Structure formats: structure tokens, C-alpha cells
Amino acid sequence: MRILKYILLLILLALVGITVYVATQKGDFEVSKSSVIKTPRTTVFDYINDFKNWETFGSWIKKDSELKFNYNSKTIGAGAKSFWKSSANEGDIKTYFVKENDSIAQKVNFNGTTALLSWTFKDTIGGTKVTVHSKGKMDILTKITTFFKGGINSILGDTYEKSLRNLDKTLNYEMKTYSIKVNGIVQRSSGFCLKQTVSCHIKNVSKNIKILMSRMVRFSTKNKIVLAGKPFVLYNRYDIPNDFATISVCIPVRQKIFISPESDVASGEIIAFTCLKTTLVGDYSHTKEAWSKAQKYIVDNGLKQNFAGNYTEVYVKTIDDVKQPSKWITEIYIPVFPKVEAPKPLLVNAPPKTQPVELPPTIVTPTETP
CATH class of the missing domain: 3.30.530.20 (START domain)
Incomplete structure (x- = not known):
């Protein structure tokens, strides 16, 4: 027993010595x-x-x-x-x-x-x-x-x-796992939103969206504002030749909210419009390709863009929902004019075969309105 005590004492002294040395x-x-x-x-x-x-x-x-x-x-x-x-x-x-x-x-x-x-x-x-x-x-x-x-x-x-x-x-x-799908023509409904607007060089658009998006979400949480949907961005101006863009980062709300004039957050209204919807599943670095595919679809299908409408990106699933970029979901909405379908030719009821008749001339289909 005495030997065991000495051994334990030696171990303790060694630990103390090491601790003092390290300290x-x-x-x-x-x-x-x-x-x-x-x-x-x-x-x-x-x-x-x-x-x-x-x-x-x-x-x-x-x-x-x-x-x-x-x-x-x-x-x-x-x-x-x-x-x-x-x-x-x-x-x-x-x-x-x-x-x-x-x-x-x-x-x-x-x-x-x-x-x-x-x-x-x-x-x-x-x-x-x-x-x-x-x-x-x-x-x-x-x-x-x-x-x-x-x-x-x-x-x-x-x-x-x-x-x-x-x-x-x-x-x-x-970054390499993503998919893009052009969904087709849809209707964006009207409503209200809160927004923060900034103008910047085009290369800084993505960074400013992230910064303002975080601010808007925090603003809504701090003021206990119930959202009526997912955050989105309005592209008010996107001037490539002059390297200039103006964007509004928005959060949809259930009713109009009045904000003091001193605030950098403003109240806005969402106007209903007809648009082409495109969905990107993946990182935002593929957004440019998604926009290009949507523009190509417009040209290939004879659609006309409504430049008076709201060019919009809706962030359905972001890093706040899931950490993996390959699972983020972004919806792109490009305003277009509704495509007017040509009226179908009138069907003429054929008379009995025993009564030969002369068929009317071919009906001319009207040209598509712009």
C-alpha cells in the first residue's frame, strides 16, 4: 500500500510539474x-x-x-x-x-x-x-x-x-449540382410589400442582394411583421452598357404598412402581371444561365416582353432554410404580354350528300396582335 501511495504521489507531482511548466x-x-x-x-x-x-x-x-x-x-x-x-x-x-x-x-x-x-x-x-x-x-x-x-x-x-x-x-x-426549368406562362398576383432600394454597379448586385435581404428579414422579425410569402427582388433597372443597376429587395406583407419617411425601408405595392416563370434549383452563380434560358424561350415561342412590368426573382429556399447551395430554389419572373391565340376556323355543317352544294371560301385567320 505504501508503494502505491508513493507512485500516486509521484504521478501527482509530475502532473503538477508539467502543469506549472506549461503555464x-x-x-x-x-x-x-x-x-x-x-x-x-x-x-x-x-x-x-x-x-x-x-x-x-x-x-x-x-x-x-x-x-x-x-x-x-x-x-x-x-x-x-x-x-x-x-x-x-x-x-x-x-x-x-x-x-x-x-x-x-x-x-x-x-x-x-x-x-x-x-x-x-x-x-x-x-x-x-x-x-x-x-x-x-x-x-x-x-x-x-x-x-x-x-x-x-x-x-x-x-x-x-x-x-x-x-x-x-x-x-x-x-456549386456544380443544379437544374433549370422554364415552367411557362403564369400570373403573378397583386399585394403589398416592404422594400429597400439600392443602385450599384452590376458586379455588386449579388452582394447587395445578400446584404439587403438579411436586413429586411431582420427588420420584419424585429418589428414582428408577418410575411405573406417569400422574399423577392425587383430589378427596376439593369443597364449593361453603362454598368448600372437599381434593385429593390422586398418582403411581401398581408396589408399595406406605413413606414416613417426617415426610414431606409419603404412601403410598396405588388402589381399583378402576366409573366414567364423559370425555376433554378442550385447556387445563385447559375442565375445568369437561368435568365438566358428564359430569354431564349421567349424568342423561340414568339412572346413579347412587357418592359413596363416587374422583372422579379423570388427566393423560395435560401441558406436560411438549408445550408447546401444545391438545394436552394429561385424563381424568375419575366413580364410578357399574353399570347393571343388565333381563332379557330368556323365549322360548316355539311348538307346531305344527296344535295350537292358549293362550299364557302376559306376563312382567313387574323394575324396575331402584338
């Missing part, structure tokens, strides 16, 4: 990992730049099934912020610098450990070289716990490698 070591760390993602740089940058996408590739997230994320109204670009919490982990991350399609700089707090996190994106053979780099300082508890798990550099290095592999797999499948 007195510097808590600074610096880790960097790179990987080639087989996806164009713009797509990779946009995906990482939106915190709502991180749940699809972050390996540390997949290890903690209890982890729940919350987001600010802004999840994209400088000023975007995300929070997470579970019974074992909590923290937050904020983006403070963004250079379009080139780099992202962020500040992270994870269970008391703070770090600067950066992403860089470079074109390379086969896709995009993505480098993730972190530099920070651990608290005492983190120094001790990570020491017995191989050290912070090993833990973070493994985490970054797995996350980059997940990112490559996600983008390779999710």
Missing part, C-alpha cells in the same frame, strides 16, 4: 495552411466571405453537434460578425478588412483564446490557392489543455487542413 511557457502561436480549391477564385472568395456558409465546411463545427450559430444583420464583408455557443464551446468572429477576391482579415475569440485570422486567395493551375493563417495568444487553461492534445499548432493545423478539404468538396459538388 509558464509563452502562449503565443502562429499557424498557416494552404490548399488548392478546384473552383474559380471569385466563387471561393464569395463563399468564405459569408459567415453563413462556414457551417458547411468548418471542421471544428462538425465536431460539436450542439454548436449553435447566431449572426448579425450583416454576414458579408467588413463589419460582419458571427457568434457560436454550446455546452463545451463559445466564441465569436468579426471581419474587419476585405480586399475583393484577394484577402480577408478577421478577429477571433474561441473559449478565451484570441487570434487574428487571415485568408488569401490566388489563381493557380487547377483552381484557387487558399491560405488560412492565424496568429494569437492562448490563456492558461488553453495552454494546458492543448499541451496534452499535441499542442496548439498541431490542433489548429489539423483543423485548417480538414476545413480546407471540406471546402473543396463542398464547392466542387454544391
